Each structure stands twice: as structure tokens, then as C-alpha cells.
Amino acid sequence: MNVPVHLRHDETFVLNLGPQHPATHGVLRVKLTMDGEYIVKAEPVLGYIHRMHEKLAEGGTFAQFMPNTARMDYLHALAFNHGWALVVEKAAGIEVPERAEYIRVITVELNRIASHLLWWAAFLLDLGGFTPLLYAFDDREQIIDLLERITGSRLTYCYMRFGGVYNDIDEEFIAGTRACIKRIRGRLPRLYHDLVTHNIILIKRIKDIGFITAEQCRRYGATGPVARGSGISYDIRKNEPYSVYPEFDFDVPVFDEGDSMARYMVRMHEIEQSMRIIEQALDKLPDGPVMGKAPKVLKPEAGYYYSAVETARGSLGYRLVCNGDKNPYKLKLRSPTFSNLSLFGEVAEGMLLADALAFMGSLDLVIPEIDR
Amino acid sequence: METSIWRALLYLVGLLAFAGVNAAWLGWCERKGAARIQRRIGPCEAGFAGLLQPIADGIKLMSKQLLVPQGVDGIIFRVAPILMMIPAITSMVAIPFSENIGARNLELSVLLLFALASLGMIAILLGGWASGNKYAIISAARSVSQNLAYEIPMLLTVITVVLMSGSLNLHDIAISQQGGFWHWNIFRVENGHFLTMWISFIIFFICSVAETNRAPFDMAEAESELVAGFMTEYGSMGFGLFMMGEYLNIVVGACLTATLFLGGWDCPFGLTPGIWWFLLKIYVLIFTFIWIRWTYPRTQIYRLLNLSWKILIPFSLANLMVTAALIKVF
Numbered sequence: 051m052n053v054p055v056h057l058r059h060d061e062t063f064v065l066n067l068g069p070q071h072p073a074t075h076g077v078l079r080v081k082l083t084m085d086g087e088y089i090v091k092a093e094p095v096l097g098y099i100h101r102m103h104e105k106l107a108e109g110g111t112f113a114q115f116m117p118n119t120a121r122m123d124y125l126h127a128l129a130f131n132h133g134w135a136l137v138v139e140k141a142a143g144i145e146v147p148e149r150a151e152y153i154r155v156i157t158v159e160l161n162r163i164a165s166h167l168l169w170w171a172a173f174l175l176d177l178g179g180f181t182p183l184l185y186a187f188d189d190r191e192q193i194i195d196l197l198e199r200i201t202g203s204r205l206t207y208c209y210m211r212f213g214g215v216y217n218d219i220d221e222e223f224i225a226g227t228r229a230c231i232k233r234i235r236g237r238l239p240r241l242y243h244d245l246v247t248h249n250i251i252l253i254k255r256i257k258d259i260g261f262i263t264a265e266q267c268r269r270y271g272a273t274g275p276v277a278r279g280s281g282i283s284y285d286i287r288k289n290e291p292y293s294v295y296p297e298f299d300f301d302v303p304v305f306d307e308g309d310s311m312a313r314y315m316v317r318m319h320e321i322e323q324s325m326r327i328i329e330q331a332l333d334k335l336p337d338g339p340v341m342g343k344a345p346k347v348l349k350p351e352a353g354y355y356y357s358a359v360e361t362a363r364g365s366l367g368y369r370l371v372c373n374g375d376k377n378p379y380k381l382k383l384r385s386p387t388f389s390n391l392s393l394f395g396e397v398a399e400g401m402l403l404a405d406a407l408a409f410m411g412s413l414d415l416v417i418p419e420i421d422r
Numbered sequence: 423m424e425t426s427i428w429r430a431l432l433y434l435v436g437l438l439a440f441a442g443v444n445a446a447w448l449g450w451c452e453r454k455g456a457a458r459i460q461r462r463i464g465p466c467e468a469g470f471a472g473l474l475q476p477i478a479d480g481i482k483l484m485s486k487q488l489l490v491p492q493g494v495d496g497i498i499f500r501v502a503p504i505l506m507m508i509p510a511i512t513s514m515v516a517i518p519f520s521e522n523i524g525a526r527n528l529e530l531s532v533l534l535l536f537a538l539a540s541l542g543m544i545a546i547l548l549g550g551w552a553s554g555n556k557y558a559i560i561s562a563a564r565s566v567s568q569n570l571a572y573e574i575p576m577l578l579t580v581i582t583v584v585l586m587s588g589s590l591n592l593h594d595i596a597i598s599q600q601g602g603f604w605h606w607n608i609f610r611v612e613n614g615h616f617l618t619m620w621i622s623f624i625i626f627f628i629c630s631v632a633e634t635n636r637a638p639f640d641m642a643e644a645e646s647e648l649v650a651g652f653m654t655e656y657g658s659m660g661f662g663l664f665m666m667g668e669y670l671n672i673v674v675g676a677c678l679t680a681t682l683f684l685g686g687w688d689c690p691f692g693l694t695p696g697i698w699w700f701l702l703k704i705y706v707l708i709f710t711f712i713w714i715r716w717t718y719p720r721t722q723i724y725r726l727l728n729l730s731w732k733i734l735i736p737f738s739l740a741n742l743m744v745t746a747a748l749i750k751v752f
Contacts, residue, residue: 065556073646087560087723176646178637178720184460251638251721403560404647404722 058085065403069098073176073407076417080394080410082403089406092398094391100421107381112138112212112348115378120206122385123419125168127207128154128161128197129361135210136292137357137368141350142212149338150214151294156331157197157209158359159324160227163234164193165362166317166324169414173314174246176411177255182246189237192230199223213344224332231325238321247318256310260409262397263308270396271389274364275320276413279313281306286360298330310412317414320362349376363387363414387413388420433525437514444673445666446476448708452669455712479662486658494655495552502549503660506667509541513674518593520687520697531592532580535678536573539633542671543569546635546642549664550652561651564723565642568632571730576629578738579622582745583607583682586619592678596686600695606685618745623683625738630675632726635668637715641723676707 068079077098083091103122107115119134120127132154139146171186194204200217201209209216246252267277277284285302287295303319305312352374358367364386371380390413398406450465450472457464465472490496516531518524528534543565550562586607587595599606608623632639643651653664680686680703687700721729 063556072649174719178640178644178646179718180456181460181716184462188461245717246719249718251719254725255719255722402722402724404644407647 061085062090069095073410074417075172075415078391078415078417078420082406084403087403089398089401089403092395092406094394096421098421099418101418103422104381104383107378109377111376112142112350112378115381116210117206117208120203120208121418122383122422123361123363123366123387123416124205125165125416126158126161126362127205128158128201128209129359129366131207131210132158132293133357133359133361133366133368135212136359137355137370138212138348138350140357141353141355141370141372142345142348143350144213144344145342146214147339147342148294148336149218150340150342152331152335153215153219153340154210155294155298156219156227156328156335157200157207157215159328159331160193160197161207162324162362163321164190164197166321167193169317169362170242173411173414174252177252177408179246179252182242185237185241185245189234192233196223196226196230199226211341211344212348214339214341218340224335227328227332231328234321235325238318242318247314253311255405255408256314256412258309258311259405260310260397260401260412261308262393266393266396270393272364272393273386273389274361274414275313275316276364276390276393278302278304279316280308284365286358286365290358292357292359294331295327297334298327300327300330310409313412313414347376349374352379358384361386363416363419364390383422385419385422387416391415391420433515437525438511441511441514441670441673445669446480447473448669448672449479449665450476451708452712452715455709456716459713459716483659483662488658488660491554491655494554498548498552499655500660502545502552503656503663503667505545505548506542507663507670509538509545510667510670510674513538513670516592517674517677518596518681518686519700521597521695523697524593527593528591530590532584532590532595532682535592535674536577536580539671539674540569540573542667545667546652549656553652553655555654557648557650558652558654561642561644561648561654565635565652568635568639568641568723568726571727572629572632572734575625575730575734575738576633578735578742579626579629580682582618582622582742585742585745585749586610592681592686596681596688599685600688602688603685603690606683606688606690608683618741618748619683621737621741622745623679625734625741626683627679628729628734630679631711631714632730634671634675634711636672636711638718638721639726640715640720641726644720646720672708672711673704676704676711679707680704 062083062085065082065084066079067082068074069077074080079095079098081093081095082089103118106118116131116134119130123130167186167190171183174182197207198204200219200223201207262272262276262280264280264282267280267282273284281304283302283304286292288302300323303316303323305315350372352372355370355372356367358365366386367384369382369384370378373379394410394413398409401409454464454472465475468474468478490499513535515525516528516534518527546565547562550558550565583595584590587598589595603609607619610619635642643653653661656664680700684703687695687697689695689699
């Protein structure tokens with residue numbers, strides 16, 4: 051409800067939302083100061099799943115850190131793989147064959163669709179609709195099966211290599227991907243939109259709720275669908291192109307409303323755009339090797355390197371410091387969900403508990419990526 | 423009416439068995455129904471098609487320790503689940519299952535059923551309050567406001583039925599609808615009632631979904647907001663009784679809907695009326711409950727209250743006045 055409420059700051063109680071709570075999808079804890087069902091103050095408390103991945107990077111070689119990247123954002127692990135591969139390739143000056151970059155884009159975009167489908171499923175679960183979850187998992191399963199054939203794993207991929215990818219794709223994968231896209235295209239309007247998006251209860255629950263202004267997005271550094279739902283047309287794939295993204299024709303969906311519905315629609319449109327990218331990449335797929343020449347032991351020159359990719363949740367930056375050794379000297383990640391979550395406290399003020407949780411769901415939080 | 427001790431015993435055993443079987447196997451029906459809606463299989467290991475699953479669940483729940491956390495109000499905490507079951511089972515006394523099957527033919531059975539239905543809310547309130555858990559208390563407060571809001575339109579629509587039948591006796595109301603579906607209150611054509619009775623039915627059905635705390639109005643146990651609502655602190659059979667009470671409330675709600683609007687035990691095509699028609703009607707209604715729950719997301723508490731106070735109550739008031747006027751005119 052967007053009627054401004056008069057919050058009483060003297061008669062409040064503290065409600066601990068999490069670290070174990072069905073709506074926080076992981077070990078996020080939010081300390082809520084409540085006046086009845088209205089939130090007076092919301093303080094996210096982090097650190098329950100901190101595994102010091104960035105510090106771990108310093109202890110091993112560059113290649114040894116690749117599996118760790120997948121364990122941060124386990125829903126869009128291939129984008130994290132991709133970012134790490136890109137920054138190390140930049141540091142070590144490794145050339146990547148064109149076919150490998152195409153395969154990277156295809157797999158990353160497939161993974162993005164899977165991530166958005168899972169977000170959609172979990173979001174509906176937050177809103178109390180259980181059935182859409184299983185329909186989305188049905189579609190996601192097709193994508194995961196495809197990726198499993200190529201990468202060898204289903205969730206925490208370690209598919210990228212410095213100079214290419216681990217495994218070439220075959221005709222079966224290409225045919226399977228085309229069939230999968232056709233299937234999702236058929237189901238998106240009928241199942242996803244007719245059953246859920248146009249449902250009056252869903253519209254009432256997420257439209258005009260959880261407003262984020264473009265100014266707030268800039269102040270907190272929010273990126274990805276959260277920023278694009280507030281009218282900021284910023285997508286690293288378009289604005290700071292990397293890999294072979296400039297060769298594809300795709301749109302960046304932007305909605306100006308800034309409410310939960312806008313973020314919902316951004317993600318639904320992104321699924322369609324990702325499918326467009328995959329189709330074009332499959333059409334244009336060049337022949338050639340999938341691994342370039344890379345030295346056995348990487349010793350990049352000393353210096354600072356930065357590389358950013360667009361994950362399903364926003365822009366991910368790898369800041370790598372090398373000192374000429376075979377280990378990274380220092381690594382710092384700029385992960386999108388951390389910035390997106392920091393909005394929560396300000397926006398949730400004055401909201402009802404149920405609305406705040408729907409709003410939190412629309413931010414698409416992946417807690418292990420915040421805590422790393 | 424004969425009042426032999428055997429008759430009383432027979433009905434006691436029969437109604438308890440009906441209640442127990444429904445409370446246990448409706449859980450199975452719900453899980454199977456949900457599974458089919460979601461393209462899953464559902465329970466399938468225990469017995470044929472998982473039919474023994476309720477027994478396995480019952481044994482599991484009963485063999486668990488009844489955990490009473492520190493700081494709860496011990497007596498109320500233990501009594502609340504029982505309070506949930508008592509009114510639901512007692513309601514069965516007044517329900518006419520067929521022309522001859524019905525424990526008591528009470529003159530004010532409609533009134534009794536609604537009085538008992540309100541008691542279930544007190545069990546939720548006490549359970550939530552005694553738990554001393556913030557989620558449980560929020561849930562209890564929600565539950566009370568929800569039940570208050572939905573009892574008003576529910577009773578207002580029941581008055582239209584009572585006006586039509588001229589009786590507060592469920593048995594008489596059912597008898598007045600005998601002779602095929604065009605005599606049922608929902609489809610009634612005589613006296614111009616086709617204008618209003620289907621509106622009454624829709625309002626009544628929405629209210630009974632809300633009264634039984636079912637999705638999309640399951641505010642009291644909104645698991646993504648309030649963990650498990652008033653049941654958060656309950657384990658073992660305390661939880662089991664709440665669940666069984668919820669299913670029994672659904673059965674009572676379906677029985678009421680069937681009796682008030684769908685002709686009770688009457689056959690739609692004038693074939694042999696009997697208890698099987700009544701059971702068929704209530705299970706179709708219960709399936710509709712399950713179907714709704716597994717299709718829609720949950721609404722919010724304030725929209726739920728708005729729906730009642732701003733839409734359902736004015737509509738049911740207007741509906742009542744039109745019905746009364748129609749009775750006067752025809």
C-alpha cells in the first residue's frame with residue numbers, strides 16, 4: 051500500500067527475519083524494527099555464509115580459482131567463470147579463438163535464462179504461488195541438461211579456460227538448444243504470462259509496490275534488472291561490450307516505473323533477448339579450435355587489471371592485482387547483489403512485512419554472492 | 423425423533439470416523455491433487471498410490487515429543503490444538519447428510535454451525551498468543567481480523583437463503599430444494615431468485631475460502647512471510663491437530679455450501695437422491711478448494727480486508743435487500 055503511514059517510533063518491536071527464514075532464500079538476516087506489520091527500519095545483516103573466496107584466490111594459481119567463481123553466484127555461474135577468464139586473459143595477454151567466444155556467449159546466455167527462470171520460480175514462491183515453481187523448473191531442467199552434456203556439471207560450472215573453453219559443442223547440443231528455445235518461446239506467453247503475469251492477484255501484489263528511483267539506483271550502485279526497472283538503460287553487454295556481444299543484435303529491456311512489476315517485466319523480456327542472442331550465435335558459429343595457446347604456468351606482468359561482465363543480477367567486476375607471481379596478489383569482486391541489497395533498508399521503510407518480502411524477492415538476491 | 427442410546431452411539435462413532443477419515447485422507451487428496459496440478463506424482467511409496475501415507479504421517483507425528491518451548495503459556499499452548507478440533511467435529515452433528523442420515527435435526531442448525539465456526543478462530547488466536555513467538559502473534563492478529571471481516575458477508579448471504587426457505591433448519595432448507603437442479607438455491611428460477619441467488623453463492627464461496635484460511639487467503643500461515651504463522655512453535659500432534667482441524671473446517675464449509683446452495687442430497691436429474699450425491703457435491707467443492715490453492719499466489723492482508731469491507735459487505739447487503747424485495751413482490 052502506498053498511502054504514507056504515520057509510523058510510531060516509540061512502540062516498536064524487533065523482528066528477526068532470518069538467517070533461517072523461508073523468504074530469504076539462504077542465510078540472509080534482516081533485523082526489522084516493526085510497528086505492527088509496518089517496517090520502521092530494516093537492517094540487512096550479512097556474513098553468515100562468508101567463505102573468503104577473494105582471500106582464497108591469493109593462495110592458489112589463477113586456474114585454481116576458476117571453480118571458486120562458480121560457487122559465488124551459483125545461479126549464473128558461467129558468467130562468473132566468464133568474468134574471471136576475461137580478466138586473467140587480459141592480464142596474461144592470451145588470445146581466445148572466435149569459436150570459443152561464441153560458445154562462451156551461448157552457454158552464458160543459456161545460464162542466464164536458467165537463472166531468470168529460477169528467480170521467477172522463487173519469486174512466485176515468495177508470493178505464495180507454489181505451482182509456477184515446478185513449471186519453471188521443468189523448463190530450467192532442459193537447459194541444465196543441455197549444459198551438463200557440454201560442461202560436465204549442472205550448477206557450479208567450471209567450464210571456461212584461459213584461452214577458450216573446456217569442451218566443444220556438438221550438433222546434438224545445437225539441435226537441443228534450438229528445440230529448448232522453441233519450447234520456452236511457446237510456453238512464455240501461454241504459461242508464464244497467461245497464468246501468472248496477468249493474474250490479478252499477482253498484479254495487485256507487485257504493481258506500484260517497492261518503488262526504486264533512478265537516483266537511488268545511482269546512489270547505491272544498483273545494476274542489472276533492478277536499475278533497468280528504474281529507467282536506467284545500463285547493460286555491460288551493450289555499454290562496455292566484451293567478448294563477441296557487439297556482433298549480436300539484441301535490445302536492453304528498460305522499464306521506467308521502478309516498481310516490482312517493472313523488474314519482473316525486465317527479467318521476462320531478458321529471457322526473450324537471451325534467446326535471440328543464442329539463436330544468432332548458433333547461426334553465426336564459426337569453425338575452428340575452442341582453445342587458444344596459453345602457457346602452462348601463468349605469470350602475468352605486475353599491474354592492475356579490471357574486467358566486468360553482465361550477470362543475471364547486474365554488473366560483476368573482477369579487480370585483479372598481479373605482482374608477476376603465479377598467484378594473484380589481490381582480488382576484489384564487485385558483485386551486483388551486494389549493491390542491490392543495500393537498497394532494501396531505505397526502500398522497505400514504511401512498507402508492510404508482506405510487501406517488503408515481495409519487494410525483496412524482486413531484487414533477486416543470491417546470498418553466497420553477497421558474502422563471497 | 424427417537425432418542426435411543428444406540429442411535430446416539432452409532433452417530434457418535436460414525437461422525438468421528440467420518441471426521442477422522444476426512445481429516446487424514448484429505449491431506450492425501452491435497453498432496454495428490456497438488457502433485458497432479460504440478461506435473462508430479464505425489465505420495466506413492468506408502469501403500470497403493472501412497473494411500474497409507476496419512477497413517478505413516480500420523481505415526482510419525484504421534485511418536486514425536488510434544489515440545490513446549492520455554493516462555494510459552496503451557497496450558498493454553500496445549501489446549502489450543504484441541505480447541506481447533508472440537509468445534510469442527512461438533513459441527514458434524516447438525517449437518518444433514520441425507521433425508522434420513524443426520525445426527526440431530528436442530529431447529530437452529532444454521533445458527534449453531536456459524537457459532538461453532540467462529541470458535542475455530544479462537545483456537546488460532548490462543549495458539550498464536552500462547553506461543554510467545556512474534557510470527558505467531560502477527561499471524562493470530564491477522565487471523566482474527568480476517569475471520570471477523572468475512573463472517574459478516576457470510577452471514578448476510580446466509581440470511582438470503584434463510585429468507586427464501588423460511589427456516590433456520592438445514593434439513594428443511596435442503597428439503598425445500600428437492601427435485602432437480604432447477605430447484606437448488608443457486609439455480610432457483612421461481613420467484614425471480616435467479617437474479618440474486620448466484621451472487622449469494624459466489625460471495626458465500628469466497629467467504630468460506632477465507633474463513634477456512636485457505637490460499638489465496640491463507641494469511642494466518644503465510645509461509646513465506648510468517649514462517650508457519652500460529653503453528654510456528656507447534657510440533658508433533660499439536661501441529662497434526664491444527665492440520666486436521668483445518669481440513670475438517672473445509673469439510674464443514676463444503677457441507678454447508680452443498681446444503682445451502684446445491685440442494686443437499688438431491689440429485690440434479692431427479693434420480694434417486696441420497697447421501698452419495700451429498701458426498702459427491704462436497705468432494706467436488708473440496709477439489710475446487712485444492713485447485714484454487716495450487717493455482718493462485720497469495721494476496722495481502724489489507725487487500726483481503728478491503729475485499730471484504732469495501733466489496734463483499736456492501737454487495738451482500740444490497741443482495742439481501744433485493745432478495746427481500748423480490749420475496750415481497752412475487
